[in-house]
Amino acid sequence: MEKLFKVIIIGDPTVGKTSFVQRYVNDSYRRDYKGTIGVDFALKVVKWSDRETVKLQLWDIAGQERFTSMTRVYYKDAHACIIMFDLLQKSTFNNAIKWKKDLDSKCTLPDGSNVPCLLLGNKCDLHQQRKVDQEEIETMCKENEFLDWKEISVKENIMIEESMRCLLEDMLVRHVDFDHSMMQSQNTGDGAGRAFRIRPQEPVEESGSKCPC
DSSP states (O other): OEEEEEEEEEESTTSSHHHHHHHHHHOOOOTTOOOOOSEEEEEEEEEOSSSOEEEEEEEEEOOSGGGGGGHHHHHTTOSEEEEEEETTOHHHHHHHHHHHHHHHHHBBOTTSOBOOEEEEEEOTTOGGGOOSOHHHHHHHHHHTTOSEEEEOBTTTTBSHHHHHHHHHHHHHHHHHHHHHHHHHHHHTTOSTTOOOOBOOOOOOOSOOOOOOO
């Protein structure tokens, strides 16, 4: 059995989104990645079990302000989201709230719930220079309904696979639950042909746990 999921990666410029995708997909790291213009795409095939394969469409979305008018299009039909920030730059952490609110205002899952978001703080290898402590991250996650959070290092390949596995497990559980609810709806003659719902675009507010997997 094969499943296809769309995962969007968002956050401020230069937090390491493109490097994260390249590390996860190709296990490579370069210092000279150029800034993303609009959106870049990558595909990762994961052999989840003997009977189940997952194809991940990874959408690396530019963080520059001039591209935010297009985010509604980029977010469409997303199954999950990664919001990244730089542990060495407090402003990128504060802006993670803005990115979460932007997504929540424009896109939901088929059942009307928010797209699950995993919060990733990059550059944990440079712990002596960090500007954001773990208590702050924990509080933000709880107050803004993130799925979970992790500290990663794209450069040193720390917690990359583990973070994606956490997100994958959540998507697979939601997919099973959705299939089950759809079967029940069809048996009662209700809900046939349900599609992903995209909310009308709204202004973005200028405000900004460890995974059990």
